[in-house]
Amino acid sequence: MIEEAENAISVRGLTKIFGDRKVVDNFDMDVPKGSIYGFLGPNGSGKTTTIRMMCGLLTPNGGEGQCLGYDIRTEPDRIKANVGYMTQRFSLYEDLTIRENLDFIARMFGMKGRRKVVKDALADLGLSDRANQLAGTLSGGWKQRLALAACLLHKPRLLLLDEPTAGVDPKARRDFWDEIRALSAQGVTVLVSTHYMDEAVQCDFIAYIAYGKKLIAGPAAEIPDMIGLQTWRVEGPNLTALEAELRATEGVAQVARFGAVLHVSGIDAAALDKVAQAQIAKGTHSWTKQKGGLEEAFIYLMTGVRDNFAINGPANGPAAAEGQA
Amino acid sequence: MFSLSRFLAVMVKEFVQMRRDRVTFAMMVGVPIMQLFLFGFAINSDPKHLPTLIEMADEGPITRAILMGMKASDYFDFVGTVTGQAEGDRALRDGTADFVVVIPPRFERDVVRGLNPQILLAADASDPAAAGGAVAAISGIVTQAMADTLTGPLKFAAARPPPFSVAVHKQFNAEGRTSTNIVPGLLGIILSMTMVLITSVAIVRESEKGTMETLIATPARPAEVMLGKILPYVLMGYIQTIVFLIAARLVFDVPFVGSPLAFFVGFNLFIVVNLALGFLVSTVARNQMQAMQVSFFLILPSILLSGFMFPFAGMPGWAQVLGSILPTTHFLRLTRKVMLKGATLTDIRPEMLAIGLIMLVIVTIALRRYRQTLD
Ligand SMILES: Nc1ncnc2c1ncn2[C@@H]1O[C@H](COP(=O)(O)OP(=O)(O)O)[C@@H](O)[C@H]1O
Numbered sequence: 001m002i003e004e005a006e007n008a009i010s011v012r013g014l015t016k017i018f019g020d021r022k023v024v025d026n027f028d029m030d031v032p033k034g035s036i037y038g039f040l041g042p043n044g045s046g047k048t049t050t051i052r053m054m055c056g057l058l059t060p061n062g063g064e065g066q067c068l069g070y071d072i073r074t075e076p077d078r079i080k081a082n083v084g085y086m087t088q089r090f091s092l093y094e095d096l097t098i099r100e101n102l103d104f105i106a107r108m109f110g111m112k113g114r115r116k117v118v119k120d121a122l123a124d125l126g127l128s129d130r131a132n133q134l135a136g137t138l139s140g141g142w143k144q145r146l147a148l149a150a151c152l153l154h155k156p157r158l159l160l161l162d163e164p165t166a167g168v169d170p171k172a173r174r175d176f177w178d179e180i181r182a183l184s185a186q187g188v189t190v191l192v193s194t195h196y197m198d199e200a201v202q203c204d205f206i207a208y209i210a211y212g213k214k215l216i217a218g219p220a221a222e223i224p225d226m227i228g229l230q231t232w233r234v235e236g237p238n239l240t241a242l243e244a245e246l247r248a249t250e251g252v253a254q255v256a257r258f259g260a261v262l263h264v265s266g267i268d269a270a271a272l273d274k275v276a277q278a279q280i281a282k283g284t285h286s287w288t289k290q291k292g293g294l295e296e297a298f299i300y301l302m303t304g305v306r307d308n309f310a311i312n313g314p315a316n317g318p319a320a321a322e323g324q325a
Numbered sequence: 326m327f328s329l330s331r332f333l334a335v336m337v338k339e340f341v342q343m344r345r346d347r348v349t350f351a352m353m354v355g356v357p358i359m360q361l362f363l364f365g366f367a368i369n370s371d372p373k374h375l376p377t378l379i380e381m382a383d384e385g386p387i388t389r390a391i392l393m394g395m396k397a398s399d400y401f402d403f404v405g406t407v408t409g410q411a412e413g414d415r416a417l418r419d420g421t422a423d424f425v426v427v428i429p430p431r432f433e434r435d436v437v438r439g440l441n442p443q444i445l446l447a448a449d450a451s452d453p454a455a456a457g458g459a460v461a462a463i464s465g466i467v468t469q470a471m472a473d474t475l476t477g478p479l480k481f482a483a484a485r486p487p488p489f490s491v492a493v494h495k496q497f498n499a500e501g502r503t504s505t506n507i508v509p510g511l512l513g514i515i516l517s518m519t520m521v522l523i524t525s526v527a528i529v530r531e532s533e534k535g536t537m538e539t540l541i542a543t544p545a546r547p548a549e550v551m552l553g554k555i556l557p558y559v560l561m562g563y564i565q566t567i568v569f570l571i572a573a574r575l576v577f578d579v580p581f582v583g584s585p586l587a588f589f590v591g592f593n594l595f596i597v598v599n600l601a602l603g604f605l606v607s608t609v610a611r612n613q614m615q616a617m618q619v620s621f622f623l624i625l626p627s628i629l630l631s632g633f634m635f636p637f638a639g640m641p642g643w644a645q646v647l648g649s650i651l652p653t654t655h656f657l658r659l660t661r662k663v664m665l666k667g668a669t670l671t672d673i674r675p676e677m678l679a680i681g682l683i684m685l686v687i688v689t690i691a692l693r694r695y696r697q698t699l700d
């Protein structure tokens with residue numbers, strides 16, 4: 001299998017229907033080995049459902065694919081043995097202690113030298129002295145660390161993290177990402193779903209999903225170009241009034257405020273340039289053209305999921321061209 | 326390939342959770358004992374010492390003999406006298422008495438003359454079951470009293486109405502104690518209730534709390550998870566049964582005359598059926614609340630139609646058909662047969678066969694509904 005050599009995950013046309021709703025629609029994804037792959041999309045867009053199909057927890061209604069070289073339809077057991085899956089909601093046992101939880105997971109994965117594995121994990125976590133505390137009494141940040149430790153016990157080659165940092169304080173989030181990068185450096189592939197933009201920036205690759213359809217996917221650095229967003233940076237007095245005026249202006253797709261600066265973006269470069277020239281002529285603000293960043297790109301994606309995109313990117317193909325009405 | 330170590334891991338985990346969940350634990354031990362005492366003591370379908378009033382328009386040796394006989398039967402406690410029908414009716418209506426015995430005027434003379442006078446026993450029959458035993462006993466008491474009194478020259482009077490006696494012969498429960506019959510039946514109800522309820526709740530809890538996702542994401546096989554989860558509750562069923570049998574023996578004096586082996590085999594069969602049923606409930610219910618409701622919904626017919634509350638033979642045909650598909654019905658017969666009638670393994674074959682068939686059906690449906698994924 002050629003794909004297996006380079007991609008930890010490779011799925012084509014994944015579709016999941018709940019009742020009469022297509023929750024995931026014809027979804028393709030390639031996660032290169034060793035990468036950190038960000039899976040973005042608003043709530044309810046189908047991220048969790050997609051991840052569950054990839055590791056054999058849900059049966060797709062359509063589509064096919066492999067995960068670590070194992071067929072997602074026929075070899076879920078092999079996938080489970082090699083994948084660490086961290087659920088969106090804390091799903092260890094709240095009425096078991098930290099040690100009991102880790103010990104239980106280690107036994108379920110049939111680990112050799114279980115005691116030592118658990119002891120080391122507790123030491124790594126810095127929870128050795130609280131090992132006999134009930135997991136339910138931990139704070140959000142600690143629960144998240146415990147959950148990560150639990151899904152790392154069996155030394156998986158692929159990590160599937162479903163919104164691991166939701167509801168966790170900024171310090172804990174930073175620490176968490178340090179750990180993710182360290183794991184990635186050891187060769188573990190990481191697929192992480194999130195809806196924090198600042199986390200997207202940390203990823204090597206990004207896919208954006210909305211209403212169950214993939215809108216865009218590719219190397220993080222190329223995403224802004226793929227969206228083709230033209231951006232002007234605007235500085236000057238009384239930005240609030242200007243922001244309101246620009247929003248109502250033809251040719252401006254989005255106005256985002258970053259402190260004392262406005263980022264004015266549009267898809268149609270010529271139309272946006274015309275707006276900019278007219279404003280520059282007024283002379284009240286300074287306008288500078290700049291390359292659109294990931295931030296603008298995602299604000300644009302999040303606010304514009306109803307739009308039809310005309311994107312030509314290497315990895316996304318025609319599926320991304322169909323937006324939702 | 327079944328992994329013994331994973332199965333043990335699940336079982337140990339389940340025991341730890343059981344130990345920490347005080348409420349459920351208390352329920353599993355407390356509910357059987359509470360029910361045993363409630364049903365065993367409080368509910369008595371053959372009550373005795375019922376308050377009785379007398380309206381005496383005549384008096385004599387025969388009358389006295391009859392009243393003595395009634396008193397000796399333990400059904401009637403004489404609490405006073407009334408002087409007219411209105412007073413008697415009032416007492417019955419407001420519940421101060423369950424019976425009024427009316428000895429008509431010239432009763433003694435009429436008996437001797439062979440005029441076959443009537444003693445009226447006015448009964449509060451609003452609860453027919455409560456008065457049934459007493460009413461059934463009365464004619465026997467009267468006949469006996471007459472036979473005892475009308476001797477010598479008066480013998481001809483006694484012989485005039487064909488001397489009959491209503492023999493109340495209660496087999497296997499000579500004293501007519503309700504608890505002897507109800508207590509073995511109660512075991513089936515309690516086991517079925519706790520087994521179905523607790524297994525279904527224990528399984529549904531995993532889905533509700535999201536821990537099922539963790540379980541399914543490990544390489545564990547469904548059989549390892551299910552057996553590991555269920556076995557602790559089998560043990561619980563054993564403990565319940567032992568507690569129950571001891572209490573039945575010591576507190577209610579219920580005999581155990583049959584073969585312990587027959588009981589053991591039938592009892593295990595019954596536990597397995599109920600675990601399968603609990604398992605089935607867990608595949609239907611979405612949360613613990615629903616699991617509880619469905620379990621209670623299932624237990625109701627077991628209480629009403631199994632022959633536990635009402636005699637099975639007295640039920641209409643459709644109810645008997647419904648009753649026959651309940652495992653509790655057959656277990657009830659089995660325990661009564663073994664505990665009270667001294668049955669052995671060969672005697673309980675029909676019950677075991679029935680329970681086995683029901684089990685086959687339930688297990689088949691449950692397994693077909695079981696999902697190894699989250700779909
Ligand atoms: N088991 C299920 N049954 C029915 N609908 C579901 C189920 N799981 C998810 N959904 C629906 O599918 C949609 C996508 O959900 P999800 O994959 O959890 O999105 P995300 O993880 O991106 O927030 C949501 O609208 C959700 O309500």
Ligand SMILES: [Mg+2]
Nearest residue numbers: 047048088163
């Ligand atoms: Mg989700």
